[in-house]
Amino acid sequence: MTPFKLTAELLEEIAVLIANKDNKALKTLLLDIHFADVAEIVNELNSEEATYLIKLLDSEKTSDILTELDEDMRESILANLSAKEIAEELDELDTDDAADIVAELPTEMIGKVISAIEDREHAKDIVDLLRYDEDTAGGLMAKELVKVNENWNVLTCVKEMRAQAENVTRVHSIYVVDAEDKLVGRLSLKDLLTTSTKQPIKDVYITKVDAVSVNESTEEVAKIMSKYDLEAIPVIDELGRLVGRITIDDIVDVIREEAEKDYQLAAGISNDVEADDSIWELTKARIPWLFLGLIGGVGAAAIMGGFETLIQKYAILFFFTPLIAAMAGNVGVQSSAIVVQGIANDDVKGSIGQRVFKEMLLALLNGTILAVILLLFTWFWKGDLRTSIAIAISLVTVTVAAGVIGTFTPLFLHKRGIDPAIATGPFITTSNDIFGILIYFSIAKAILGF
Amino acid sequence: MTPFKLTAELLEEIAVLIANKDNKALKTLLLDIHFADVAEIVNELNSEEATYLIKLLDSEKTSDILTELDEDMRESILANLSAKEIAEELDELDTDDAADIVAELPTEMIGKVISAIEDREHAKDIVDLLRYDEDTAGGLMAKELVKVNENWNVLTCVKEMRAQAENVTRVHSIYVVDAEDKLVGRLSLKDLLTTSTKQPIKDVYITKVDAVSVNESTEEVAKIMSKYDLEAIPVIDELGRLVGRITIDDIVDVIREEAEKDYQLAAGISNDVEADDSIWELTKARIPWLFLGLIGGVGAAAIMGGFETLIQKYAILFFFTPLIAAMAGNVGVQSSAIVVQGIANDDVKGSIGQRVFKEMLLALLNGTILAVILLLFTWFWKGDLRTSIAIAISLVTVTVAAGVIGTFTPLFLHKRGIDPAIATGPFITTSNDIFGILIYFSIAKAILGF
Numbered sequence: 001m002t003p004f005k006l007t008a009e010l011l012e013e014i015a016v017l018i019a020n021k022d023n024k025a026l027k028t029l030l031l032d033i034h035f036a037d038v039a040e041i042v043n044e045l046n047s048e049e050a051t052y053l054i055k056l057l058d059s060e061k062t063s064d065i066l067t068e069l070d071e072d073m074r075e076s077i078l079a080n081l082s083a084k085e086i087a088e089e090l091d092e093l094d095t096d097d098a099a100d101i102v103a104e105l106p107t108e109m110i111g112k113v114i115s116a117i118e119d120r121e122h123a124k125d126i127v128d129l130l131r132y133d134e135d136t137a138g139g140l141m142a143k144e145l146v147k148v149n150e151n152w153n154v155l156t157c158v159k160e161m162r163a164q165a166e167n168v169t170r171v172h173s174i175y176v177v178d179a180e181d182k183l184v185g186r187l188s189l190k191d192l193l194t195t196s197t198k199q200p201i202k203d204v205y206i207t208k209v210d211a212v213s214v215n216e217s218t219e220e221v222a223k224i225m226s227k228y229d230l231e232a233i234p235v236i237d238e239l240g241r242l243v244g245r246i247t248i249d250d251i252v253d254v255i256r257e258e259a260e261k262d263y264q265l266a267a268g269i270s271n272d273v274e275a276d277d278s279i280w281e282l283t284k285a286r287i288p289w290l291f292l293g294l295i296g297g298v299g300a301a302a303i304m305g306g307f308e309t310l311i312q313k314y315a316i317l318f319f320f321t322p323l324i325a326a327m328a329g330n331v332g333v334q335s336s337a338i339v340v341q342g343i344a345n346d347d348v349k350g351s352i353g354q355r356v357f358k359e360m361l362l363a364l365l366n367g368t369i370l371a372v373i374l375l376l377f378t379w380f381w382k383g384d385l386r387t388s389i390a391i392a393i394s395l396v397t398v399t400v401a402a403g404v405i406g407t408f409t410p411l412f413l414h415k416r417g418i419d420p421a422i423a424t425g426p427f428i429t430t431s432n433d434i435f436g437i438l439i440y441f442s443i444a445k446a447i448l449g450f
Numbered sequence: 451m452t453p454f455k456l457t458a459e460l461l462e463e464i465a466v467l468i469a470n471k472d473n474k475a476l477k478t479l480l481l482d483i484h485f486a487d488v489a490e491i492v493n494e495l496n497s498e499e500a501t502y503l504i505k506l507l508d509s510e511k512t513s514d515i516l517t518e519l520d521e522d523m524r525e526s527i528l529a530n531l532s533a534k535e536i537a538e539e540l541d542e543l544d545t546d547d548a549a550d551i552v553a554e555l556p557t558e559m560i561g562k563v564i565s566a567i568e569d570r571e572h573a574k575d576i577v578d579l580l581r582y583d584e585d586t587a588g589g590l591m592a593k594e595l596v597k598v599n600e601n602w603n604v605l606t607c608v609k610e611m612r613a614q615a616e617n618v619t620r621v622h623s624i625y626v627v628d629a630e631d632k633l634v635g636r637l638s639l640k641d642l643l644t645t646s647t648k649q650p651i652k653d654v655y656i657t658k659v660d661a662v663s664v665n666e667s668t669e670e671v672a673k674i675m676s677k678y679d680l681e682a683i684p685v686i687d688e689l690g691r692l693v694g695r696i697t698i699d700d701i702v703d704v705i706r707e708e709a710e711k712d713y714q715l716a717a718g719i720s721n722d723v724e725a726d727d728s729i730w731e732l733t734k735a736r737i738p739w740l741f742l743g744l745i746g747g748v749g750a751a752a753i754m755g756g757f758e759t760l761i762q763k764y765a766i767l768f769f770f771t772p773l774i775a776a777m778a779g780n781v782g783v784q785s786s787a788i789v790v791q792g793i794a795n796d797d798v799k800g801s802i803g804q805r806v807f808k809e810m811l812l813a814l815l816n817g818t819i820l821a822v823i824l825l826l827f828t829w830f831w832k833g834d835l836r837t838s839i840a841i842a843i844s845l846v847t848v849t850v851a852a853g854v855i856g857t858f859t860p861l862f863l864h865k866r867g868i869d870p871a872i873a874t875g876p877f878i879t880t881s882n883d884i885f886g887i888l889i890y891f892s893i894a895k896a897i898l899g900f
Binding site for chain 1: 699701706709718724733736743744747752770777788812815820874880883
């Protein structure tokens, strides 16, 4: 396929057509463009143009476009629509996508929109979904699924399924429930097609069925589905009743968002922001971490101020503080990143003690290699072996300490139930800067005996 | 579902059963454990125990276990198996998983194993897949798919499909090809079931079908499939012939690996390593970046050495070098991370110039806020307004420069076709350390007039 490419020409063409209110040409132009691509276009329009397009096109297509838009664009379009217009869009959507949109509406609109939804069953399902936290299986699941009662026979089953399947985009599995709606098993389409129509479902279904609880975290659901290569998983409530299902495409989004969040945290960006967000949004996401760095830098300055008397005799020590700080930061980030990733993948085995010991050995090896190189360099540069040795020994010690802090911090946070990803990036860099400089000058002082 | 939890007791029990050669108990114990979980167990055994288990269990299960193992464990088990034994495992696997395993075998084994595969058609498919690069659609696709000829009628079609579906775990779509095997469309199972059996396929199929070329990068395939919420996509060769299909579960793995690679690069780890890898593997992945940091630190020291004469009068300038370096590094990493992510998601719009300008404004805003705080602090600490102003102005300038470098570098690398993710982390930190310190001392010199 030739992937869709959003060009300045296309955008210009659409803006002109909107300005001329040339509805026919607009409809024809957008007819063959996938809704995800139309969403890309709409994201680039201004709010009036965007609303014009959404009102113009069929709600079958615009509802899908709405789900794909950037949050602020969606918000400003919805603000221009009446409760009835929004309800028409929601009628076209699966319950999970509809509930996500409803959750973003201003409180006073929610009631009006819900009452305006034509399909009352659909409205009820959406309201049901609203009560779940967005980070749980309940917040991710859709109500659309195909389920059959274990007491039916194959014929009834096929009939009922046909009716249910109307509302379900993709049928992955047919779930079997008992009289109390408890999930008891699943059926494969294959089995259903190859069994006599009079046979009761009880005799045909597979009792082994994976399910997750409504309260399970989305991260855990993602882990389970990707570990066991599942394309859909049923969701059960506290009583074991089948209440929804999660499909793999939602999980793909969870994995992507999780990865982006961790990546941004590692880079010292604390909210979910994008390159195109406003300067104010971006500042809010970044300045806390920079402020942390400022505090760290001031701390480092204060420590160095305490060693001011030796600046005349050993100026070279001061020249190497950026190197020491950088090394402490880099080693710390490397160690913490590998631990954070290990925790995320559940493959950090053994005790905290063992892990810290291994990172210590690793830092010792790396630190020694680098210290030897640095020793030779400083010796040739300044010709003073004793100072060079002091700097080299400090570097090894700082590296080991940085590795230990970088390993211990995320493990400790994880044990306390705090997201360890917060420990990478600026947090580790800053604390390691301070510790590193303190260790460095202390060791230099001990060796050089000032 | 209660997720499987690998305990020390379970491992101990299995090790004892293996030592006692209690095959019956072993088989019973492992019968109900999912192959992905058995793989977790096997990863923790030694090579002899692992081989024992693999030889003991049915190849229907062990083949799946093999695909889930860590690479080194799989390698050492396969080294203990004969060509015939390996071929038996491959016979059970889908072509994509089989080809991945074959690609890891020593060259002299490949021919032997391939000749020992019983199903010759399967062997041929595996050999076909071997010629594709692992980072392309061809390297990711499987040969298993259901395809029908446009010239058949529905009845023939259903018959042929039944036979083909035997080998396909999940049927997502039925692909339609012409007499030359060119992909021309797709059929939905639904349509097929609701159409008269005598109707020719030509009249029923949907001509709109997304496909990717064998040479498309896996990253691009992942983008397409997740953007358009596809569960499977057909792969075509240079002649438009249908040669395979990629399913969403493979894409989940691609997304995860991509995210982990970027995260590690940002943390200064250059190979794909895990927390449990050997110290030597981990060192190889980390030391290049640390060495880069060392060079940077030495560069910074050399720059500071050039300003040695002012150390008596303005010692405080030297105390703030770690702060300046840290700020330059942090701002640079923030800017580059947001650009790298924007590039990955295709949502960096506008020219390089606009982007750099925006980051400059942002850095100016952040830098000014922080500089004012620092100004007040240094003024109260040392009571010298002029030095404090010099430090504050330097901080703003360094912040802006760091933001510009952080934005420009990944954009520039991307334009040149180099993975921009390499620009985050140590690379930016190091170059910003040097530039930052140079700018800092130069501005201080200009203002203080020494």
